Amino acid sequence: MRSKIVAGNWKMNKSLEEAKALTSEIMAMVADEVKGDTKIVLCTPFPYLLSTKNQLGTNSRIEVGAQNCSEHDSGAYTGETSASMIKSIGIPYVIIGHSERRQYFGEDGKLLAKKVDKVLASELTPIFCCGEPLEIREAGTHEALVKKQVEESLFHLTAKAVQKVVIAYEPVWAIGTGKTATSQQAQDMHAVIRTYLAERYGKEVAENISILYGGSVKPDNAREIFSCPDVDGGLVGGASLKSRDFVDIIKGA
Numbered sequence: 001m002r003s004k005i006v007a008g009n010w011k012m013n014k015s016l017e018e019a020k021a022l023t024s025e026i027m028a029m030v031a032d033e034v035k036g037d038t039k040i041v042l043c044t045p046f047p048y049l050l051s052t053k054n055q056l057g058t059n060s061r062i063e064v065g066a067q068n069c070s071e072h073d074s075g076a077y078t079g080e081t082s083a084s085m086i087k088s089i090g091i092p093y094v095i096i097g098h099s100e101r102r103q104y105f106g107e108d109g110k111l112l113a114k115k116v117d118k119v120l121a122s123e124l125t126p127i128f129c130c131g132e133p134l135e136i137r138e139a140g141t142h143e144a145l146v147k148k149q150v151e152e153s154l155f156h157l158t159a160k161a162v163q164k165v166v167i168a169y170e171p172v173w174a175i176g177t178g179k180t181a182t183s184q185q186a187q188d189m190h191a192v193i194r195t196y197l198a199e200r201y202g203k204e205v206a207e208n209i210s211i212l213y214g215g216s217v218k219p220d221n222a223r224e225i226f227s228c229p230d231v232d233g234g235l236v237g238g239a240s241l242k243s244r245d246f247v248d249i250i251k252g253a
């Protein structure tokens, strides 16, 4: 059975002191208020990965994720961080192919396929992002584009490997805009993705893959979106920087 997951993507925000304070608030609220078995992930900036992990301690139900990694194993790639380095500090998740990486850093489907491979080779879980920009939604070709993104970067994987991937559908027009997809729009696209996975890998494999929704998830819309049958939680940006909002979103999963 697939897991429910709520992951916070902190993007490039917070000082170390602020990161520590936010983590400790989230820890306390989760301990007091969160029931059930929703997995919780904090995707912090690279400099805070290890301190966040140490702060959470070994028994925490909250895990840590990186926001990117290199497509290379090691070597002369100044400024880059490899999946194996992330593995070596005990961080289990890596976001791959966020639309901001695609848009501002020119990451394309072929490159992202390599990154997914590196993450899986290090036995980490990629949170693979897909999603269409506004003009594609308006042109009505959003399903075709998202299928292409999934195919380009994931369909080379074996059935065994693809079940280790978490997919996040994040329509670009809903990211940081306050304009969330309706629960129907989210459900429709998640069903398209799951059906496409089923066509490639079979229904049983497709049913095992968690597909998260991202894009202006807030406490007041999380519960409805997360209740859709093919939505298995969320990847949360802005609202994950506020402990109260983030924990309320987790409670909606």
Ligand code: 13P
Binding pocket: 009, 098, 170, 174, 175, 176, 177, 178, 214, 215, 216, 217, 235, 236, 237, 238, 239
């Ligand atoms: P917002 O929740 O701020 O719209 O960001 C979504 C996102 O990009 C998560 O990866």
